[in-house]
Amino acid sequence: MTSISEDSDKEKVHSVSVDLNNDSSLVIDIPDALCERDKVKFTVHTKTTLSSFQKPEYSVQRQHEDFIWLHDTIVETEEYAGLIIPPAPPKPDFEGPREKMHKLGEGESSMTKEEYAKMKQELEQQHIFPLGRVHREQLTSRMKSAADQQTSSHPMFRKDRNFQIFLEYDQDLTVRRKNAKEMFGGFFKNMVKSADEVLISGVKEVDEFFEQEKNFLLDYSSKIKDATAKAEKMTRSHKNVADDYNHISGALNNTAADNNTAFKKHLEKCAEVFEKLRKVEDRMASDQELKLTELLRYYTRDIQAAKDLLYRRARALADYENSNKALDKARLKGKDVAQAEENQKQCLQKFDKLSESGKKELTSFKARRVVAFRKNLIEMTELEIKHAKNSVSLLQGSIEILKSN
Amino acid sequence: MSLCHFYPSLVIKFFRVCVCVCVELKMAASSERSPPPFPDSEEPELLEDSDEGADAFTGTSISEMDSPSPDSTRPPKDIFNEPPEDIFSDPLSNINSEPQKKVDAKIPSPSSDEAVDLFSDPLDDDSEVMSSPEVQNPMPDLLNEPVEAPKSDVLGEPPVHRDAARQQDVFEDPPKSSSKSSSVKKAASSEMFGDDDDDEDLFKEPPKVVTKKPQPSGPPVDVFTEVKSDVKVKPQVKDDPTDLFAEEALTAPAPKPSAGSSSSRTNGVHSEEQDLFSEATVELSLDSPRNDRKNKDAVKPSVSAPAAPVASSSSKAPSKTLKELEEEESEDKFDLNISITNPEKVGDGMNAYMAYKVSTQTSLTMFRSKTFTVRRRFSDFLGLFEKLSEKHSQNGYLIPPPPEKSILGMTKVKVGKEDPSSAEFVERRRAALERYLQRVVSHPSLLQDPDVREFLEKEELPRAVSTQALSGAGFLKMLNKATDAVSKMTIKMNEQDVWFDEKIQDVENEEQHLRKLHVMVESLVNHRKELSGNTAVFAKSVAMLGSSEDNTALSRALSQLAEVEDRIEQLHQEQASNDFFTFSELLADYIRLLGAVRGCFDQRMKAWQRWQDAENMLQKKREAEAKLLWANKPDKLQQAKDEITEWEAKVTQYEREFERISATVRKEVIRFDKEKARDFNRQVIKYLESLLHSQQQLIKYWDAFLPEAKAIV
Numbered sequence A: 001m002t003s004i005s006e007d008s009d010k011e012k013v014h015s016v017s018v019d020l021n022n023d024s025s026l027v028i029d030i031p032d033a034l035c036e037r038d039k040v041k042f043t044v045h046t047k048t049t050l051s052s053f054q055k056p057e058y059s060v061q062r063q064h065e066d067f068i069w070l071h072d073t074i075v076e077t078e079e080y081a082g083l084i085i086p087p088a089p090p091k092p093d094f095e096g097p098r099e100k101m102h103k104l105g106e107g108e109s110s111m112t113k114e115e116y117a118k119m120k121q122e123l124e125q126q127h128i129f130p131l132g133r134v135h136r137e138q139l140t141s142r143m144k145s146a147a148d149q150q151t152s153s154h155p156m157f158r159k160d161r162n163f164q165i166f167l168e169y170d171q172d173l174t175v176r177r178k179n180a181k182e183m184f185g186g187f188f189k190n191m192v193k194s195a196d197e198v199l200i201s202g203v204k205e206v207d208e209f210f211e212q213e214k215n216f217l218l219d220y221s222s223k224i225k226d227a228t229a230k231a232e233k234m235t236r237s238h239k240n241v242a243d244d245y246n247h248i249s250g251a252l253n254n255t256a257a258d259n260n261t262a263f264k265k266h267l268e269k270c271a272e273v274f275e276k277l278r279k280v281e282d283r284m285a286s287d288q289e290l291k292l293t294e295l296l297r298y299y300t301r302d303i304q305a306a307k308d309l310l311y312r313r314a315r316a317l318a319d320y321e322n323s324n325k326a327l328d329k330a331r332l333k334g335k336d337v338a339q340a341e342e343n344q345k346q347c348l349q350k351f352d353k354l355s356e357s358g359k360k361e362l363t364s365f366k367a368r369r370v371v372a373f374r375k376n377l378i379e380m381t382e383l384e385i386k387h388a389k390n391s392v393s394l395l396q397g398s399i400e401i402l403k404s405n
Numbered sequence B: 001m002s003l004c005h006f007y008p009s010l011v012i013k014f015f016r017v018c019v020c021v022c023v024e025l026k027m028a029a030s031s032e033r034s035p036p037p038f039p040d041s042e043e044p045e046l047l048e049d050s051d052e053g054a055d056a057f058t059g060t061s062i063s064e065m066d067s068p069s070p071d072s073t074r075p076p077k078d079i080f081n082e083p084p085e086d087i088f089s090d091p092l093s094n095i096n097s098e099p100q101k102k103v104d105a106k107i108p109s110p111s112s113d114e115a116v117d118l119f120s121d122p123l124d125d126d127s128e129v130m131s132s133p134e135v136q137n138p139m140p141d142l143l144n145e146p147v148e149a150p151k152s153d154v155l156g157e158p159p160v161h162r163d164a165a166r167q168q169d170v171f172e173d174p175p176k177s178s179s180k181s182s183s184v185k186k187a188a189s190s191e192m193f194g195d196d197d198d199d200e201d202l203f204k205e206p207p208k209v210v211t212k213k214p215q216p217s218g219p220p221v222d223v224f225t226e227v228k229s230d231v232k233v234k235p236q237v238k239d240d241p242t243d244l245f246a247e248e249a250l251t252a253p254a255p256k257p258s259a260g261s262s263s264s265r266t267n268g269v270h271s272e273e274q275d276l277f278s279e280a281t282v283e284l285s286l287d288s289p290r291n292d293r294k295n296k297d298a299v300k301p302s303v304s305a306p307a308a309p310v311a312s313s314s315s316k317a318p319s320k321t322l323k324e325l326e327e328e329e330s331e332d333k334f335d336l337n338i339s340i341t342n343p344e345k346v347g348d349g350m351n352a353y354m355a356y357k358v359s360t361q362t363s364l365t366m367f368r369s370k371t372f373t374v375r376r377r378f379s380d381f382l383g384l385f386e387k388l389s390e391k392h393s394q395n396g397y398l399i400p401p402p403p404e405k406s407i408l409g410m411t412k413v414k415v416g417k418e419d420p421s422s423a424e425f426v427e428r429r430r431a432a433l434e435r436y437l438q439r440v441v442s443h444p445s446l447l448q449d450p451d452v453r454e455f456l457e458k459e460e461l462p463r464a465v466s467t468q469a470l471s472g473a474g475f476l477k478m479l480n481k482a483t484d485a486v487s488k489m490t491i492k493m494n495e496q497d498v499w500f501d502e503k504i505q506d507v508e509n510e511e512q513h514l515r516k517l518h519v520m521v522e523s524l525v526n527h528r529k530e531l532s533g534n535t536a537v538f539a540k541s542v543a544m545l546g547s548s549e550d551n552t553a554l555s556r557a558l559s560q561l562a563e564v565e566d567r568i569e570q571l572h573q574e575q576a577s578n579d580f581f582t583f584s585e586l587l588a589d590y591i592r593l594l595g596a597v598r599g600c601f602d603q604r605m606k607a608w609q610r611w612q613d614a615e616n617m618l619q620k621k622r623e624a625e626a627k628l629l630w631a632n633k634p635d636k637l638q639q640a641k642d643e644i645t646e647w648e649a650k651v652t653q654y655e656r657e658f659e660r661i662s663a664t665v666r667k668e669v670i671r672f673d674k675e676k677a678r679d680f681n682r683q684v685i686k687y688l689e690s691l692l693h694s695q696q697q698l699i700k701y702w703d704a705f706l707p708e709a710k711a712i713v
Helices: A008-021 A064-076 A078-082 A095-110 A113-151 A161-168 A180-200 A208-257 A263-333 A337-404 B003-019 B025-033 B044-057 B059-066 B069-081 B084-089 B091-106 B108-120 B126-131 B144-156 B162-172 B174-190 B193-212 B220-228 B230-251 B258-266 B272-298 B307-333 B378-395 B407-415 B420-441 B450-457 B472-490 B498-548 B552-631 B634-710
Strands: A002-004 A026-036 A039-048 A057-063 B336-346 B353-362 B371-377
Touching: A057 A064, A064 A078, A078 A263, A078 A337, A180 A263, A208 A263, A208 A337, A208 B498, A263 A337, A263 B634, A337 B552, A337 B634, B336 B420, B353 B378, B353 B407, B353 B420, B353 B450, B371 B378, B371 B450, B378 B420, B378 B450, B378 B552, B378 B634, B407 B420, B420 B450, B420 B552, B498 B552, B498 B634, B552 B634
Parallel strands: none
Antiparallel strands: A002 A026, A026 A039, A039 A057, B336 B353, B353 B371
């Protein structure tokens, strides 16, 4: 069991993001993640002054699946259709690192103990910690938007039983995993939705705002998806470079070990420099990953959520138009007019409600996005500068030492 | 040198057996044929003490002394063969070990001579001995045979003596020389070198015989006491200086590449020959005190003409070598800058080639002017390497290897596509050639080579033909390499020199490690190139995202970010090429150079093998002779003796060659190690500076971006 706990300064950065909305009535953060075999348990910590909670403070352990369950229940709730439902975090990918660890185990015989320990530590730092960090950050932003909803005019989440259970219940939730049928159902639903999206795209938009939003989101979504993929590639190759530094340092040390001329000293010094460079470069790469790639990744999904909202609204619009037609027909035939009228009225109501909340949601979404981009870009830039300065001073020192030799 | 005495000892043994007890004959004969394998542990340093004892016993003990002597002589010799610096750093030990070795080597020979003389007593005079050579008397007389044998042995043993020996002998023994020198000289001139020496020594021996005769003679015991007596030390000491001198004289001219020698002397910088020469003189100077002393003590009358030049040259030697040392130290500061620029494609199609401008800037007087420029093509560089390695590699010099041929890379260039990979190829080759030339000229001995100078100075070079990869010559070379590799595997050298033993291991390990390191650095280069490419793609993507963004400030910031990433991409690209040119190529160079170092070791091994083969051959010849002797076939005996003489000369020559090559290789490797450490440090600093520059640029870029990010509203 590996405990993933971060150094405190990093921690603060993330925790702060939760109560950004300066509402102290409900503060949620995830200070810790525990890695237990193939499960990762996140500690969800809640502080609240809301009367609907029985206690002012909770601390529960939740797994990835629990978060998915929460997401699904929220999506399925009709009431929330007019909201941008925060996307569920992606399943943390522990497979890659685990595979690497496995390989490490195999290659153990050919490595010295120190090398093995170093590699293991490096792996943990590089992959598992960031993963926990990333997951946590996503969850916190998710909680944050949930908390946003709380403060907005709809006190829906406050009333949401499932959400409260999620936060309060101090035992394992033991959410039922989706079975194969449901999985297939979900897949089928997605198919239908995509087909439906195509169909209703023909429906003439009545509201210019939504027309604009739709175009923007479609465009933006494809762009951000692309940017995310490219950023991922970039950070990955940056990590490779850092890895290479590490290998070079190791190879230099090996060379030095078998040498006993004046060369040895140079080699050792050189290996040391590369080892230090590796750390800086690694930090640079993972901060870039965290601040830039994760930002893009999150907003790729968030924009999908916004698109889903638009879809739901467009669906409602189509329903309304259909009900209009049905009413016309009923009037022509002269039967079931009252029922059709009722139906048409309901559809209109739903559509209006969705439009109204959708407009609000999308506007706030835009503001949120800009704030998030700003924050992350500034943080990333500052970190880049910090790391670059570190390596500059490191390099300068090393050059001095080498020159004096 | 050691085994040369083997024969006399056998003879002595044989004789003793003959003269004393006939009954013992069989036993003795059997022991001759298969001389006991002598354990190495046998102390060679017993020498002076054991002389009496050993000699008193029988010939066997002498032979015992002789056979292990390769072992015993080598260590001191190695010490002595170390580069001049070392000699200077601890002259004491050298002085100690050096004379020891000499005494070692010498003592047996006079003693055997005397033994011979003793036995040749019945033969009445020198003239007979003199006339005896080769053809003359196939006398069945046992006594006469041995006389001849030792003669040739002693003489064959130092092919070194040559002129010096001759002169000295002539000097020392005027009475005899006057009468015989003419005949001897005739013989000398008519005969081969080795035989030539024989005569000289023949000539030298007789006088000794004469001097000894009056002394109590007969029983072997006396012979050995004689050796110890002062009178006897005399010839021995005399031998020493001559030998030394001869050695010096020999070693100096021997490796002289005929063309280079004369001009090199006149050059400002000291030459390879001078090096060798100085080495020889150093050795001399170390010996000389002792020699001088000995001379004064024992040989007062014979401190003769040849001794004087020896002394004088030895006194001059240290100061000269000191100066040379300083020169060697300041070698890397020497004023010779070579740069290769302007790679230019000449011709079209498959006959096209790249010509490089080789510019030299120097203040060395050996060159005609201070700056000059020539155009050379790649095969010229290869040709230079071929010439140099032909001339110098068998001497154990470390010839810097040129960059490898690359048919693929060159074909690309020939086809003439102006793509970045062929430009990179040309630049890579240009840089590699530049480093190659710089390494060549920074080698003190190679710089003196006329071919190097010609390469740098001469307008037109004859086209190097044998360097084409696909030519017949190339094929032959490959074949040679293959046979070399096979023969290398078959040679089982039992390394007795700890230094070489360790160094060979070290070099192999280092090469392996460097290969691994090189792979890592190559992967760094690739990954950084990848990173550069990915950054460029990301920059484009971010720019697109920025254009779609409807918040103006954010849109602006994103396009700024795209610009920053674009610059960073450039930075990564530059860094990748720095990774490659300063780091990866450095390692590639050293992997090649370590290969060349191993080549030096191989050359040394080959020399050793040659020596061992000669020893074995000599052994066989001796056995054959012993058989003949036993079978009493005098007609073939003479021929066998000649062969033995010939092979003894060869053995000595090869041993000397081996020792010389060992010394050279050792010096070269030490020089290489020193250079490597310095060069590596320099390159690493350069590389780190390039990294530093990248990071500084990075700070600048991000610093510029920060206000943009903050401006997002």
